[in-house]
Amino acid sequence: MRITIIGTGYVGLVTGTCFAHMGNQVCCIDIDQEKINALSRGTLPIHEPGLQELLDNNLEEGRLTFTTSLPEGIDTSEFIFIAVGTPMGEDGSADLKHVLAVAEEIGQAIKGYKIVVTKSTVPVGTAEKVRIIIQKAIDARGLEIEFDVASNPEFLKEGKAVSDFLNPDRIVIGTDSEKAAQRLQLMYDPFCRTDQSRILLMDIPSAEMTKYAANAMLATRISFMNEIAALCEATGADVDQVRIGIGSDDRIGRRFLFPGVGYGGSCFPKDVQSLIRTAHRKGVSLRVLSAVEEVNRAQKELLVSKMRVYYDAHENGLAGKTIALWGLSFKPETDDVRESPAAVIIQDLLKADVAVRAYDPVAESAFQRQYDLPIEYSPDMYQCLDGAHGLVLVTEWHHFRRPNFDRILQALVRPIIFDGRNQYNPAQMRSRGFIYHSIGRPYIVE
């Protein structure tokens, strides 16, 4: 099958590469010439495990091409996926300018039947807007060209995007066209050979809403657990034990119950906001989600508040200290730093007159590009600690899980760790000689 993907970011690039991996002929389009040049040479602009191998292989086999020309890119394809960004607008709603601009371009360039699919996360009604824009552009050209629209939101997780795309939990297809439904089902068949029931056909508004509702539910679990963690701390319970206790209930499940420094990334914050804005416009009040967002905002400030209390009481305050920080990306296995809790933590530390030295295995340059902050970057996780008055762990990269604790003790001026991801055992940390603070677990003094 011939497929075009417009927007070659985290979603578009993984989608295009995985479709090519299944034997399809795929053309990826982006307005970023540098990105397209790099990809044509086989250079990935993002960090995503497993993607390089697939890119190399499909470029070599000639199934994957890259261009900045939309008319050229859509000419021979039957499917056109729109996978451009939908960032948060000024009022919190999804900014659709890229999606709608692409729809206009499609309308100008389309010559024959196409199935135009919105893969970007977009509010209910967007596929309809896309349909109207394309139709108007065709009408203005005085032509009659048939096309269908469909909504096919993406559920991949950065860091596991390739395996998620190749083995999806479900594929949501929203369309009002029998033909588009059949063709899309056929295209996705190879991804669910063991269980075709994972392809869920529905109407377009429900498909669009499913994506937001899924992200909102996941964000809710995180904020809920962060509040339970605060209550655990106040009452002497251990959130880790509580998490296991509630997670063994089938109705709840074990995943997504980890408290931490708040959710970030390019999806949850903007999608929760967007849903709240949509509800507001429709006169519906989403009180739970407003609280989810509020809790998350406060959670990003929690670690520095705890540090302030500790350093004021025991170390003559935070001002003038140097703090080492591990982890800049919003989660492990990605270089995505959008809405990263690390940015809030660093800004709060800088405001408290703290010098920050940061280490991240892959996200340093993305972080430097996105945030212009006067901090030092370290190329090595242990070097980062040299002469620091404490360590803050923000992102749970795997190699932070079992570090060389003796090296940490040697490097830090004061053996203080604020762990925003509950990576270590509090009692063991105490016996190793650390002053160790985490989230929702008892602080062990002796």
Ligand SMILES: NC(=O)c1ccc[n+]([C@@H]2O[C@H](COP(=O)([O-])OP(=O)(O)OC[C@H]3O[C@@H](n4cnc5c(N)ncnc54)[C@H](O)[C@@H]3O)[C@@H](O)[C@H]2O)c1
């Ligand atoms: N990143 C994720 O984990 C994830 C997961 C599921 C869904 N989504 C959704 O998918 C969409 C894309 O997200 P992303 O993270 O891949 O974004 P991204 O910012 O990484 O990539 C978007 C790409 O679109 C390109 N673009 C913008 N305007 C264009 C135009 N007119 N023509 C061609 N290309 C254009 C940009 O240059 C960029 O390369 C968003 O709606 C997002 O909410 C993201």
